[in-house]
Amino acid sequence: MKIAIASGKGGTGKTTLATNLSAFLSESEKVVLADLDVEEPNSGLFLKGDLVLEEVRYKMIPKWNEDTCTLSGKCREVCNFNAIVQLGPRILVLPELCHSCYACSELCPSSSLPMTPQRMGVLKEYKINDNLTFVESRLDIGQEQAVPLIMQTNDFIDLNFDNTTIKLFDSPPGASCPVIEVTKDVDKVILITEPTPFGLHDLIIIVETMRELKKDFGVVINRYGVGNDDVIDYCNREGIDIIAKISNDRHIAELYSGGDLIYDKVPAVRDELERVKSYIFSEGEGM
Amino acid sequence: MKEIVVISGKGGTGKTSITASFAYLEGENIVVADCDVDAADMHLLLQPDFKIAKDFYSGELAVIDQDACIYCGECKTVCRFDAIPVENGIYTVDPISCEGCGYCSRVCPVDAITNIDLLVGEYYISTIKTKATMVHARLGIAADNSGKLVAQVKNSAREVAEKEKKELIIVDGSPGIGCPVVSSLTGAHYVVLVAEPSLSGLHDLKRVNELVKIFKIGVGCIINKSDINPGITEDIKTFLKDEDITFISSLPYDESFTESMTNGKVIVENGNENIKEILKNSWEKIKELTNNKSE
Numbered sequence: 001m002k003i004a005i006a007s008g009k010g011g012t013g014k015t016t017l018a019t020n021l022s023a024f025l026s027e028s029e030k031v032v033l034a035d036l037d038v039e040e041p042n043s044g045l046f047l048k049g050d051l052v053l054e055e056v057r058y059k060m061i062p063k064w065n066e067d068t069c070t071l072s073g074k075c076r077e078v079c080n081f082n083a084i085v086q087l088g089p090r091i092l093v094l095p096e097l098c099h100s101c102y103a104c105s106e107l108c109p110s111s112s113l114p115m116t117p118q119r120m121g122v123l124k125e126y127k128i129n130d131n132l133t134f135v136e137s138r139l140d141i142g143q144e145q146a147v148p149l150i151m152q153t154n155d156f157i158d159l160n161f162d163n164t165t166i167k168l169f170d171s172p173p174g175a176s177c178p179v180i181e182v183t184k185d186v187d188k189v190i191l192i193t194e195p196t197p198f199g200l201h202d203l204i205i206i207v208e209t210m211r212e213l214k215k216d217f218g219v220v221i222n223r224y225g226v227g228n229d230d231v232i233d234y235c236n237r238e239g240i241d242i243i244a245k246i247s248n249d250r251h252i253a254e255l256y257s258g259g260d261l262i263y264d265k266v267p268a269v270r271d272e273l274e275r276v277k278s279y280i281f282s283e284g285e286g287m
Numbered sequence: 288m289k290e291i292v293v294i295s296g297k298g299g300t301g302k303t304s305i306t307a308s309f310a311y312l313e314g315e316n317i318v319v320a321d322c323d324v325d326a327a328d329m330h331l332l333l334q335p336d337f338k339i340a341k342d343f344y345s346g347e348l349a350v351i352d353q354d355a356c357i358y359c360g361e362c363k364t365v366c367r368f369d370a371i372p373v374e375n376g377i378y379t380v381d382p383i384s385c386e387g388c389g390y391c392s393r394v395c396p397v398d399a400i401t402n403i404d405l406l407v408g409e410y411y412i413s414t415i416k417t418k419a420t421m422v423h424a425r426l427g428i429a430a431d432n433s434g435k436l437v438a439q440v441k442n443s444a445r446e447v448a449e450k451e452k453k454e455l456i457i458v459d460g461s462p463g464i465g466c467p468v469v470s471s472l473t474g475a476h477y478v479v480l481v482a483e484p485s486l487s488g489l490h491d492l493k494r495v496n497e498l499v500k501i502f503k504i505g506v507g508c509i510i511n512k513s514d515i516n517p518g519i520t521e522d523i524k525t526f527l528k529d530e531d532i533t534f535i536s537s538l539p540y541d542e543s544f545t546e547s548m549t550n551g552k553v554i555v556e557n558g559n560e561n562i563k564e565i566l567k568n569s570w571e572k573i574k575e576l577t578n579n580k581s582e
Contacts, residue, residue: 009326010462011299015487039463040296040494042487080347080389080402096466101367101388141497144434144466173298173462174325176426176433184383196548198303198328205326205428212429213383226545250515250540257485257516 002167002186003280006210008202010173012194013222013246016256017276018170019046020263024273025280026132030165033132034157036182037172038121038139038149045259049128057137058117059148061098062105064091069112075104096144121149123156133161146178154185166280175202175209183210188280189217190243196227200234207240218279220272223248243279244272288448289577290441292475294460294468294499296491298326300483301511304544304554306459307332309570311553314417318453320444321423322437322471323461324408332553335413335421343410343424343439345432347387347402349380355399362391362400383429407432410440412447420447434466441474455574462491464498472502477577479535480508484519492523496530506532507576509569513537533576536569538562 005018014037022033035043062075062084069091075084076091083097084104095118105113120143126134137153139146157167171182183189189210193199203219210217218241221231225248235242246252246269255262263270293309295302307329310319321329349370351362356378363371363378370384371391392400410424422444424436444456460471472478478499482492492508499506508527513520520537527534541562547554555563 009298009328011297037463039465040491042297042490045486045490078389078393080387096469099386099388101386101390102365103388103390103393106365107390107393139464141464141494142501144469146463146465174433175428176325176467177431178465180383180429196545197331197551198326198548201328201331202326208428226542227549253512253515253540257483257488257519259486 001280002169004169004171004183004186004189005192006171006179006183006189006206007173007192008175008206009193009198012199013192014173015043015046015170016262017190017192017220018168019043020261020269021273021276022132022168023047023261024263024270025166025277026129029131031132031168032135032157032161032165033168033170034135034153035170036137036150036153037170038137038146038153039172041136041138043170044126044134044136046261047126047128047134049126049134051124052127053125055123056119057121057123057149057152059120060100060115061095061118062093062113063116064093065112065114066090068110070110072109074107074109075113078103078107100148123153146172147181150178150181175205180209180213183215184213187216189215190220190276190279191217192220192222193231194223194227195221195229195231197230199227200231203231204234207238218243220276221245241279244275246272288445288454288456289476290456290458290474291477291479291573291577292458292460292471293479293481294471294495295462295481296464296495297483297488298462300481300488301544302481303328303459304332304548305481305509305511305566306457307553308555308566309573310419310457311417311555312567312570313455313457315419316453317419317455317457318444318448318451319415319419319421320440320456320458321421322440322458322467324424324426324433324436324440324467325461327423327425329459330423331551332548333415333421334551335411335415335423337411337413339412340409342406343408343436344404345407345435346405347389348382348385348405349387349389349391349400349402351378351380352399352401353377355397357397359396361394361396365390365394408436410436410443412443420451422447434470437461437467437470438473441470464495468495468498472499475502475504477573478504478506479573480506480532482508482510482523483512484510484516484523486519489519489523489526493526496532505576507535507573508532509535510537512540514539535572536565538565
């Protein structure tokens, strides 16, 4: 089973929920948590364990071979991303614009643009306890595209963990390509928001995105007690399941700030995670 | 004309509330750009009138003409994005997975595949409650290319500033370190980092600072919610010193941020006097730093 935790707005508690939920579930289940917020991964700050694997990850980028190039112009013509520039008799590849589609490489009449690996980040796997594995992918600074690294991390999880393991994904914020890459193949999505106008505004966007992707999803309200009731009214009106509510509590913010897990220190949070667990194991209704 | 960009690495640090405060304090003399197009929230505080709306097209989507298709499978073979599923022998394009590279259309022997331009969002040129002009956007549902929409918002903001003879643009950037942030930073004169004293906040601050360094522009930092964890606040200050980043100010954890937002107000409109004062001083300092650093 694959479950993504997403939010639209940043800073609403995705990582808090992902780390606490994974630790809580691992009391009774086999769990792997993958931090797919590859631009700013910080689930690892809350889960301490032994490093069992570290791999550099690469994406494929064309590399110009000037000895064989006949300057046919085909590469520039076929590149839809303006990632290939010709400067006089030289061809320049702009890796940050390249989407690794292979068109220039395979359509080049003189095969002068072989695809070569370019480093984009690092994947690490940690054993947290007998039941809990943590996988983190971290994009190198200066790499602009999160999607290829997310894709590879997804493949890594598929390859290394079987169906008896619950797979949790900590998603990046927002609702564009990296979030879609994380959520498109999961069974359920847990959306976490806060009951404020910003929280509601960004929740609506991510809800519409999940509906477009035809995902089964529910909402967790964090910092419950601040703001107003608009998020609850919206969920009720739209028939969206409110799975759990985590109270606004300065103590939680303080525990979080120091990198502590919360559910083992605040019993009310444990109760809410119990509800999230029930949601995960409930029969999907589809949306 | 100077561009000041506010970013945070981590989400939820108060970046938008603080940016909107600066915009509010500057009144009519500034152009505001909301470049956090994935989660554009600043309009909830500044109440733009959505006066001018423009469609934003970016990227392409492959479409297969089923009448012309000869089911050769060439398109599926070359597609690196698993975007061409086959069901009962029929080839279709999965719009969510298609990257719009156009490779399939180039190899199709019967020219059955065309690429259509994608409408990925809308952007707006508005007047806000201070009478200033704001450029903002809304990315379409499940749309791609937020980095390019950011670039569009920034370009429009520059055009507006030029036309209205405004000396300053303030930009609300997006979280992370990827393409939308890179687009936000491109062409900026000064960067304000909004940090929070948590391990995550410090971690994300360090990463986004590595990105900012590549741009070689002046950078200062505001620490929000500084009393949540005084130890990490000190760690942040040490980090700022080591990295030669100007410490601008620190703000206490204050529920009035949320209250103001709930009332659709900028925190300097009705927040407590202490916070108002800190933000006023911060903004003056940022303007000074922008003029010094970028000369």
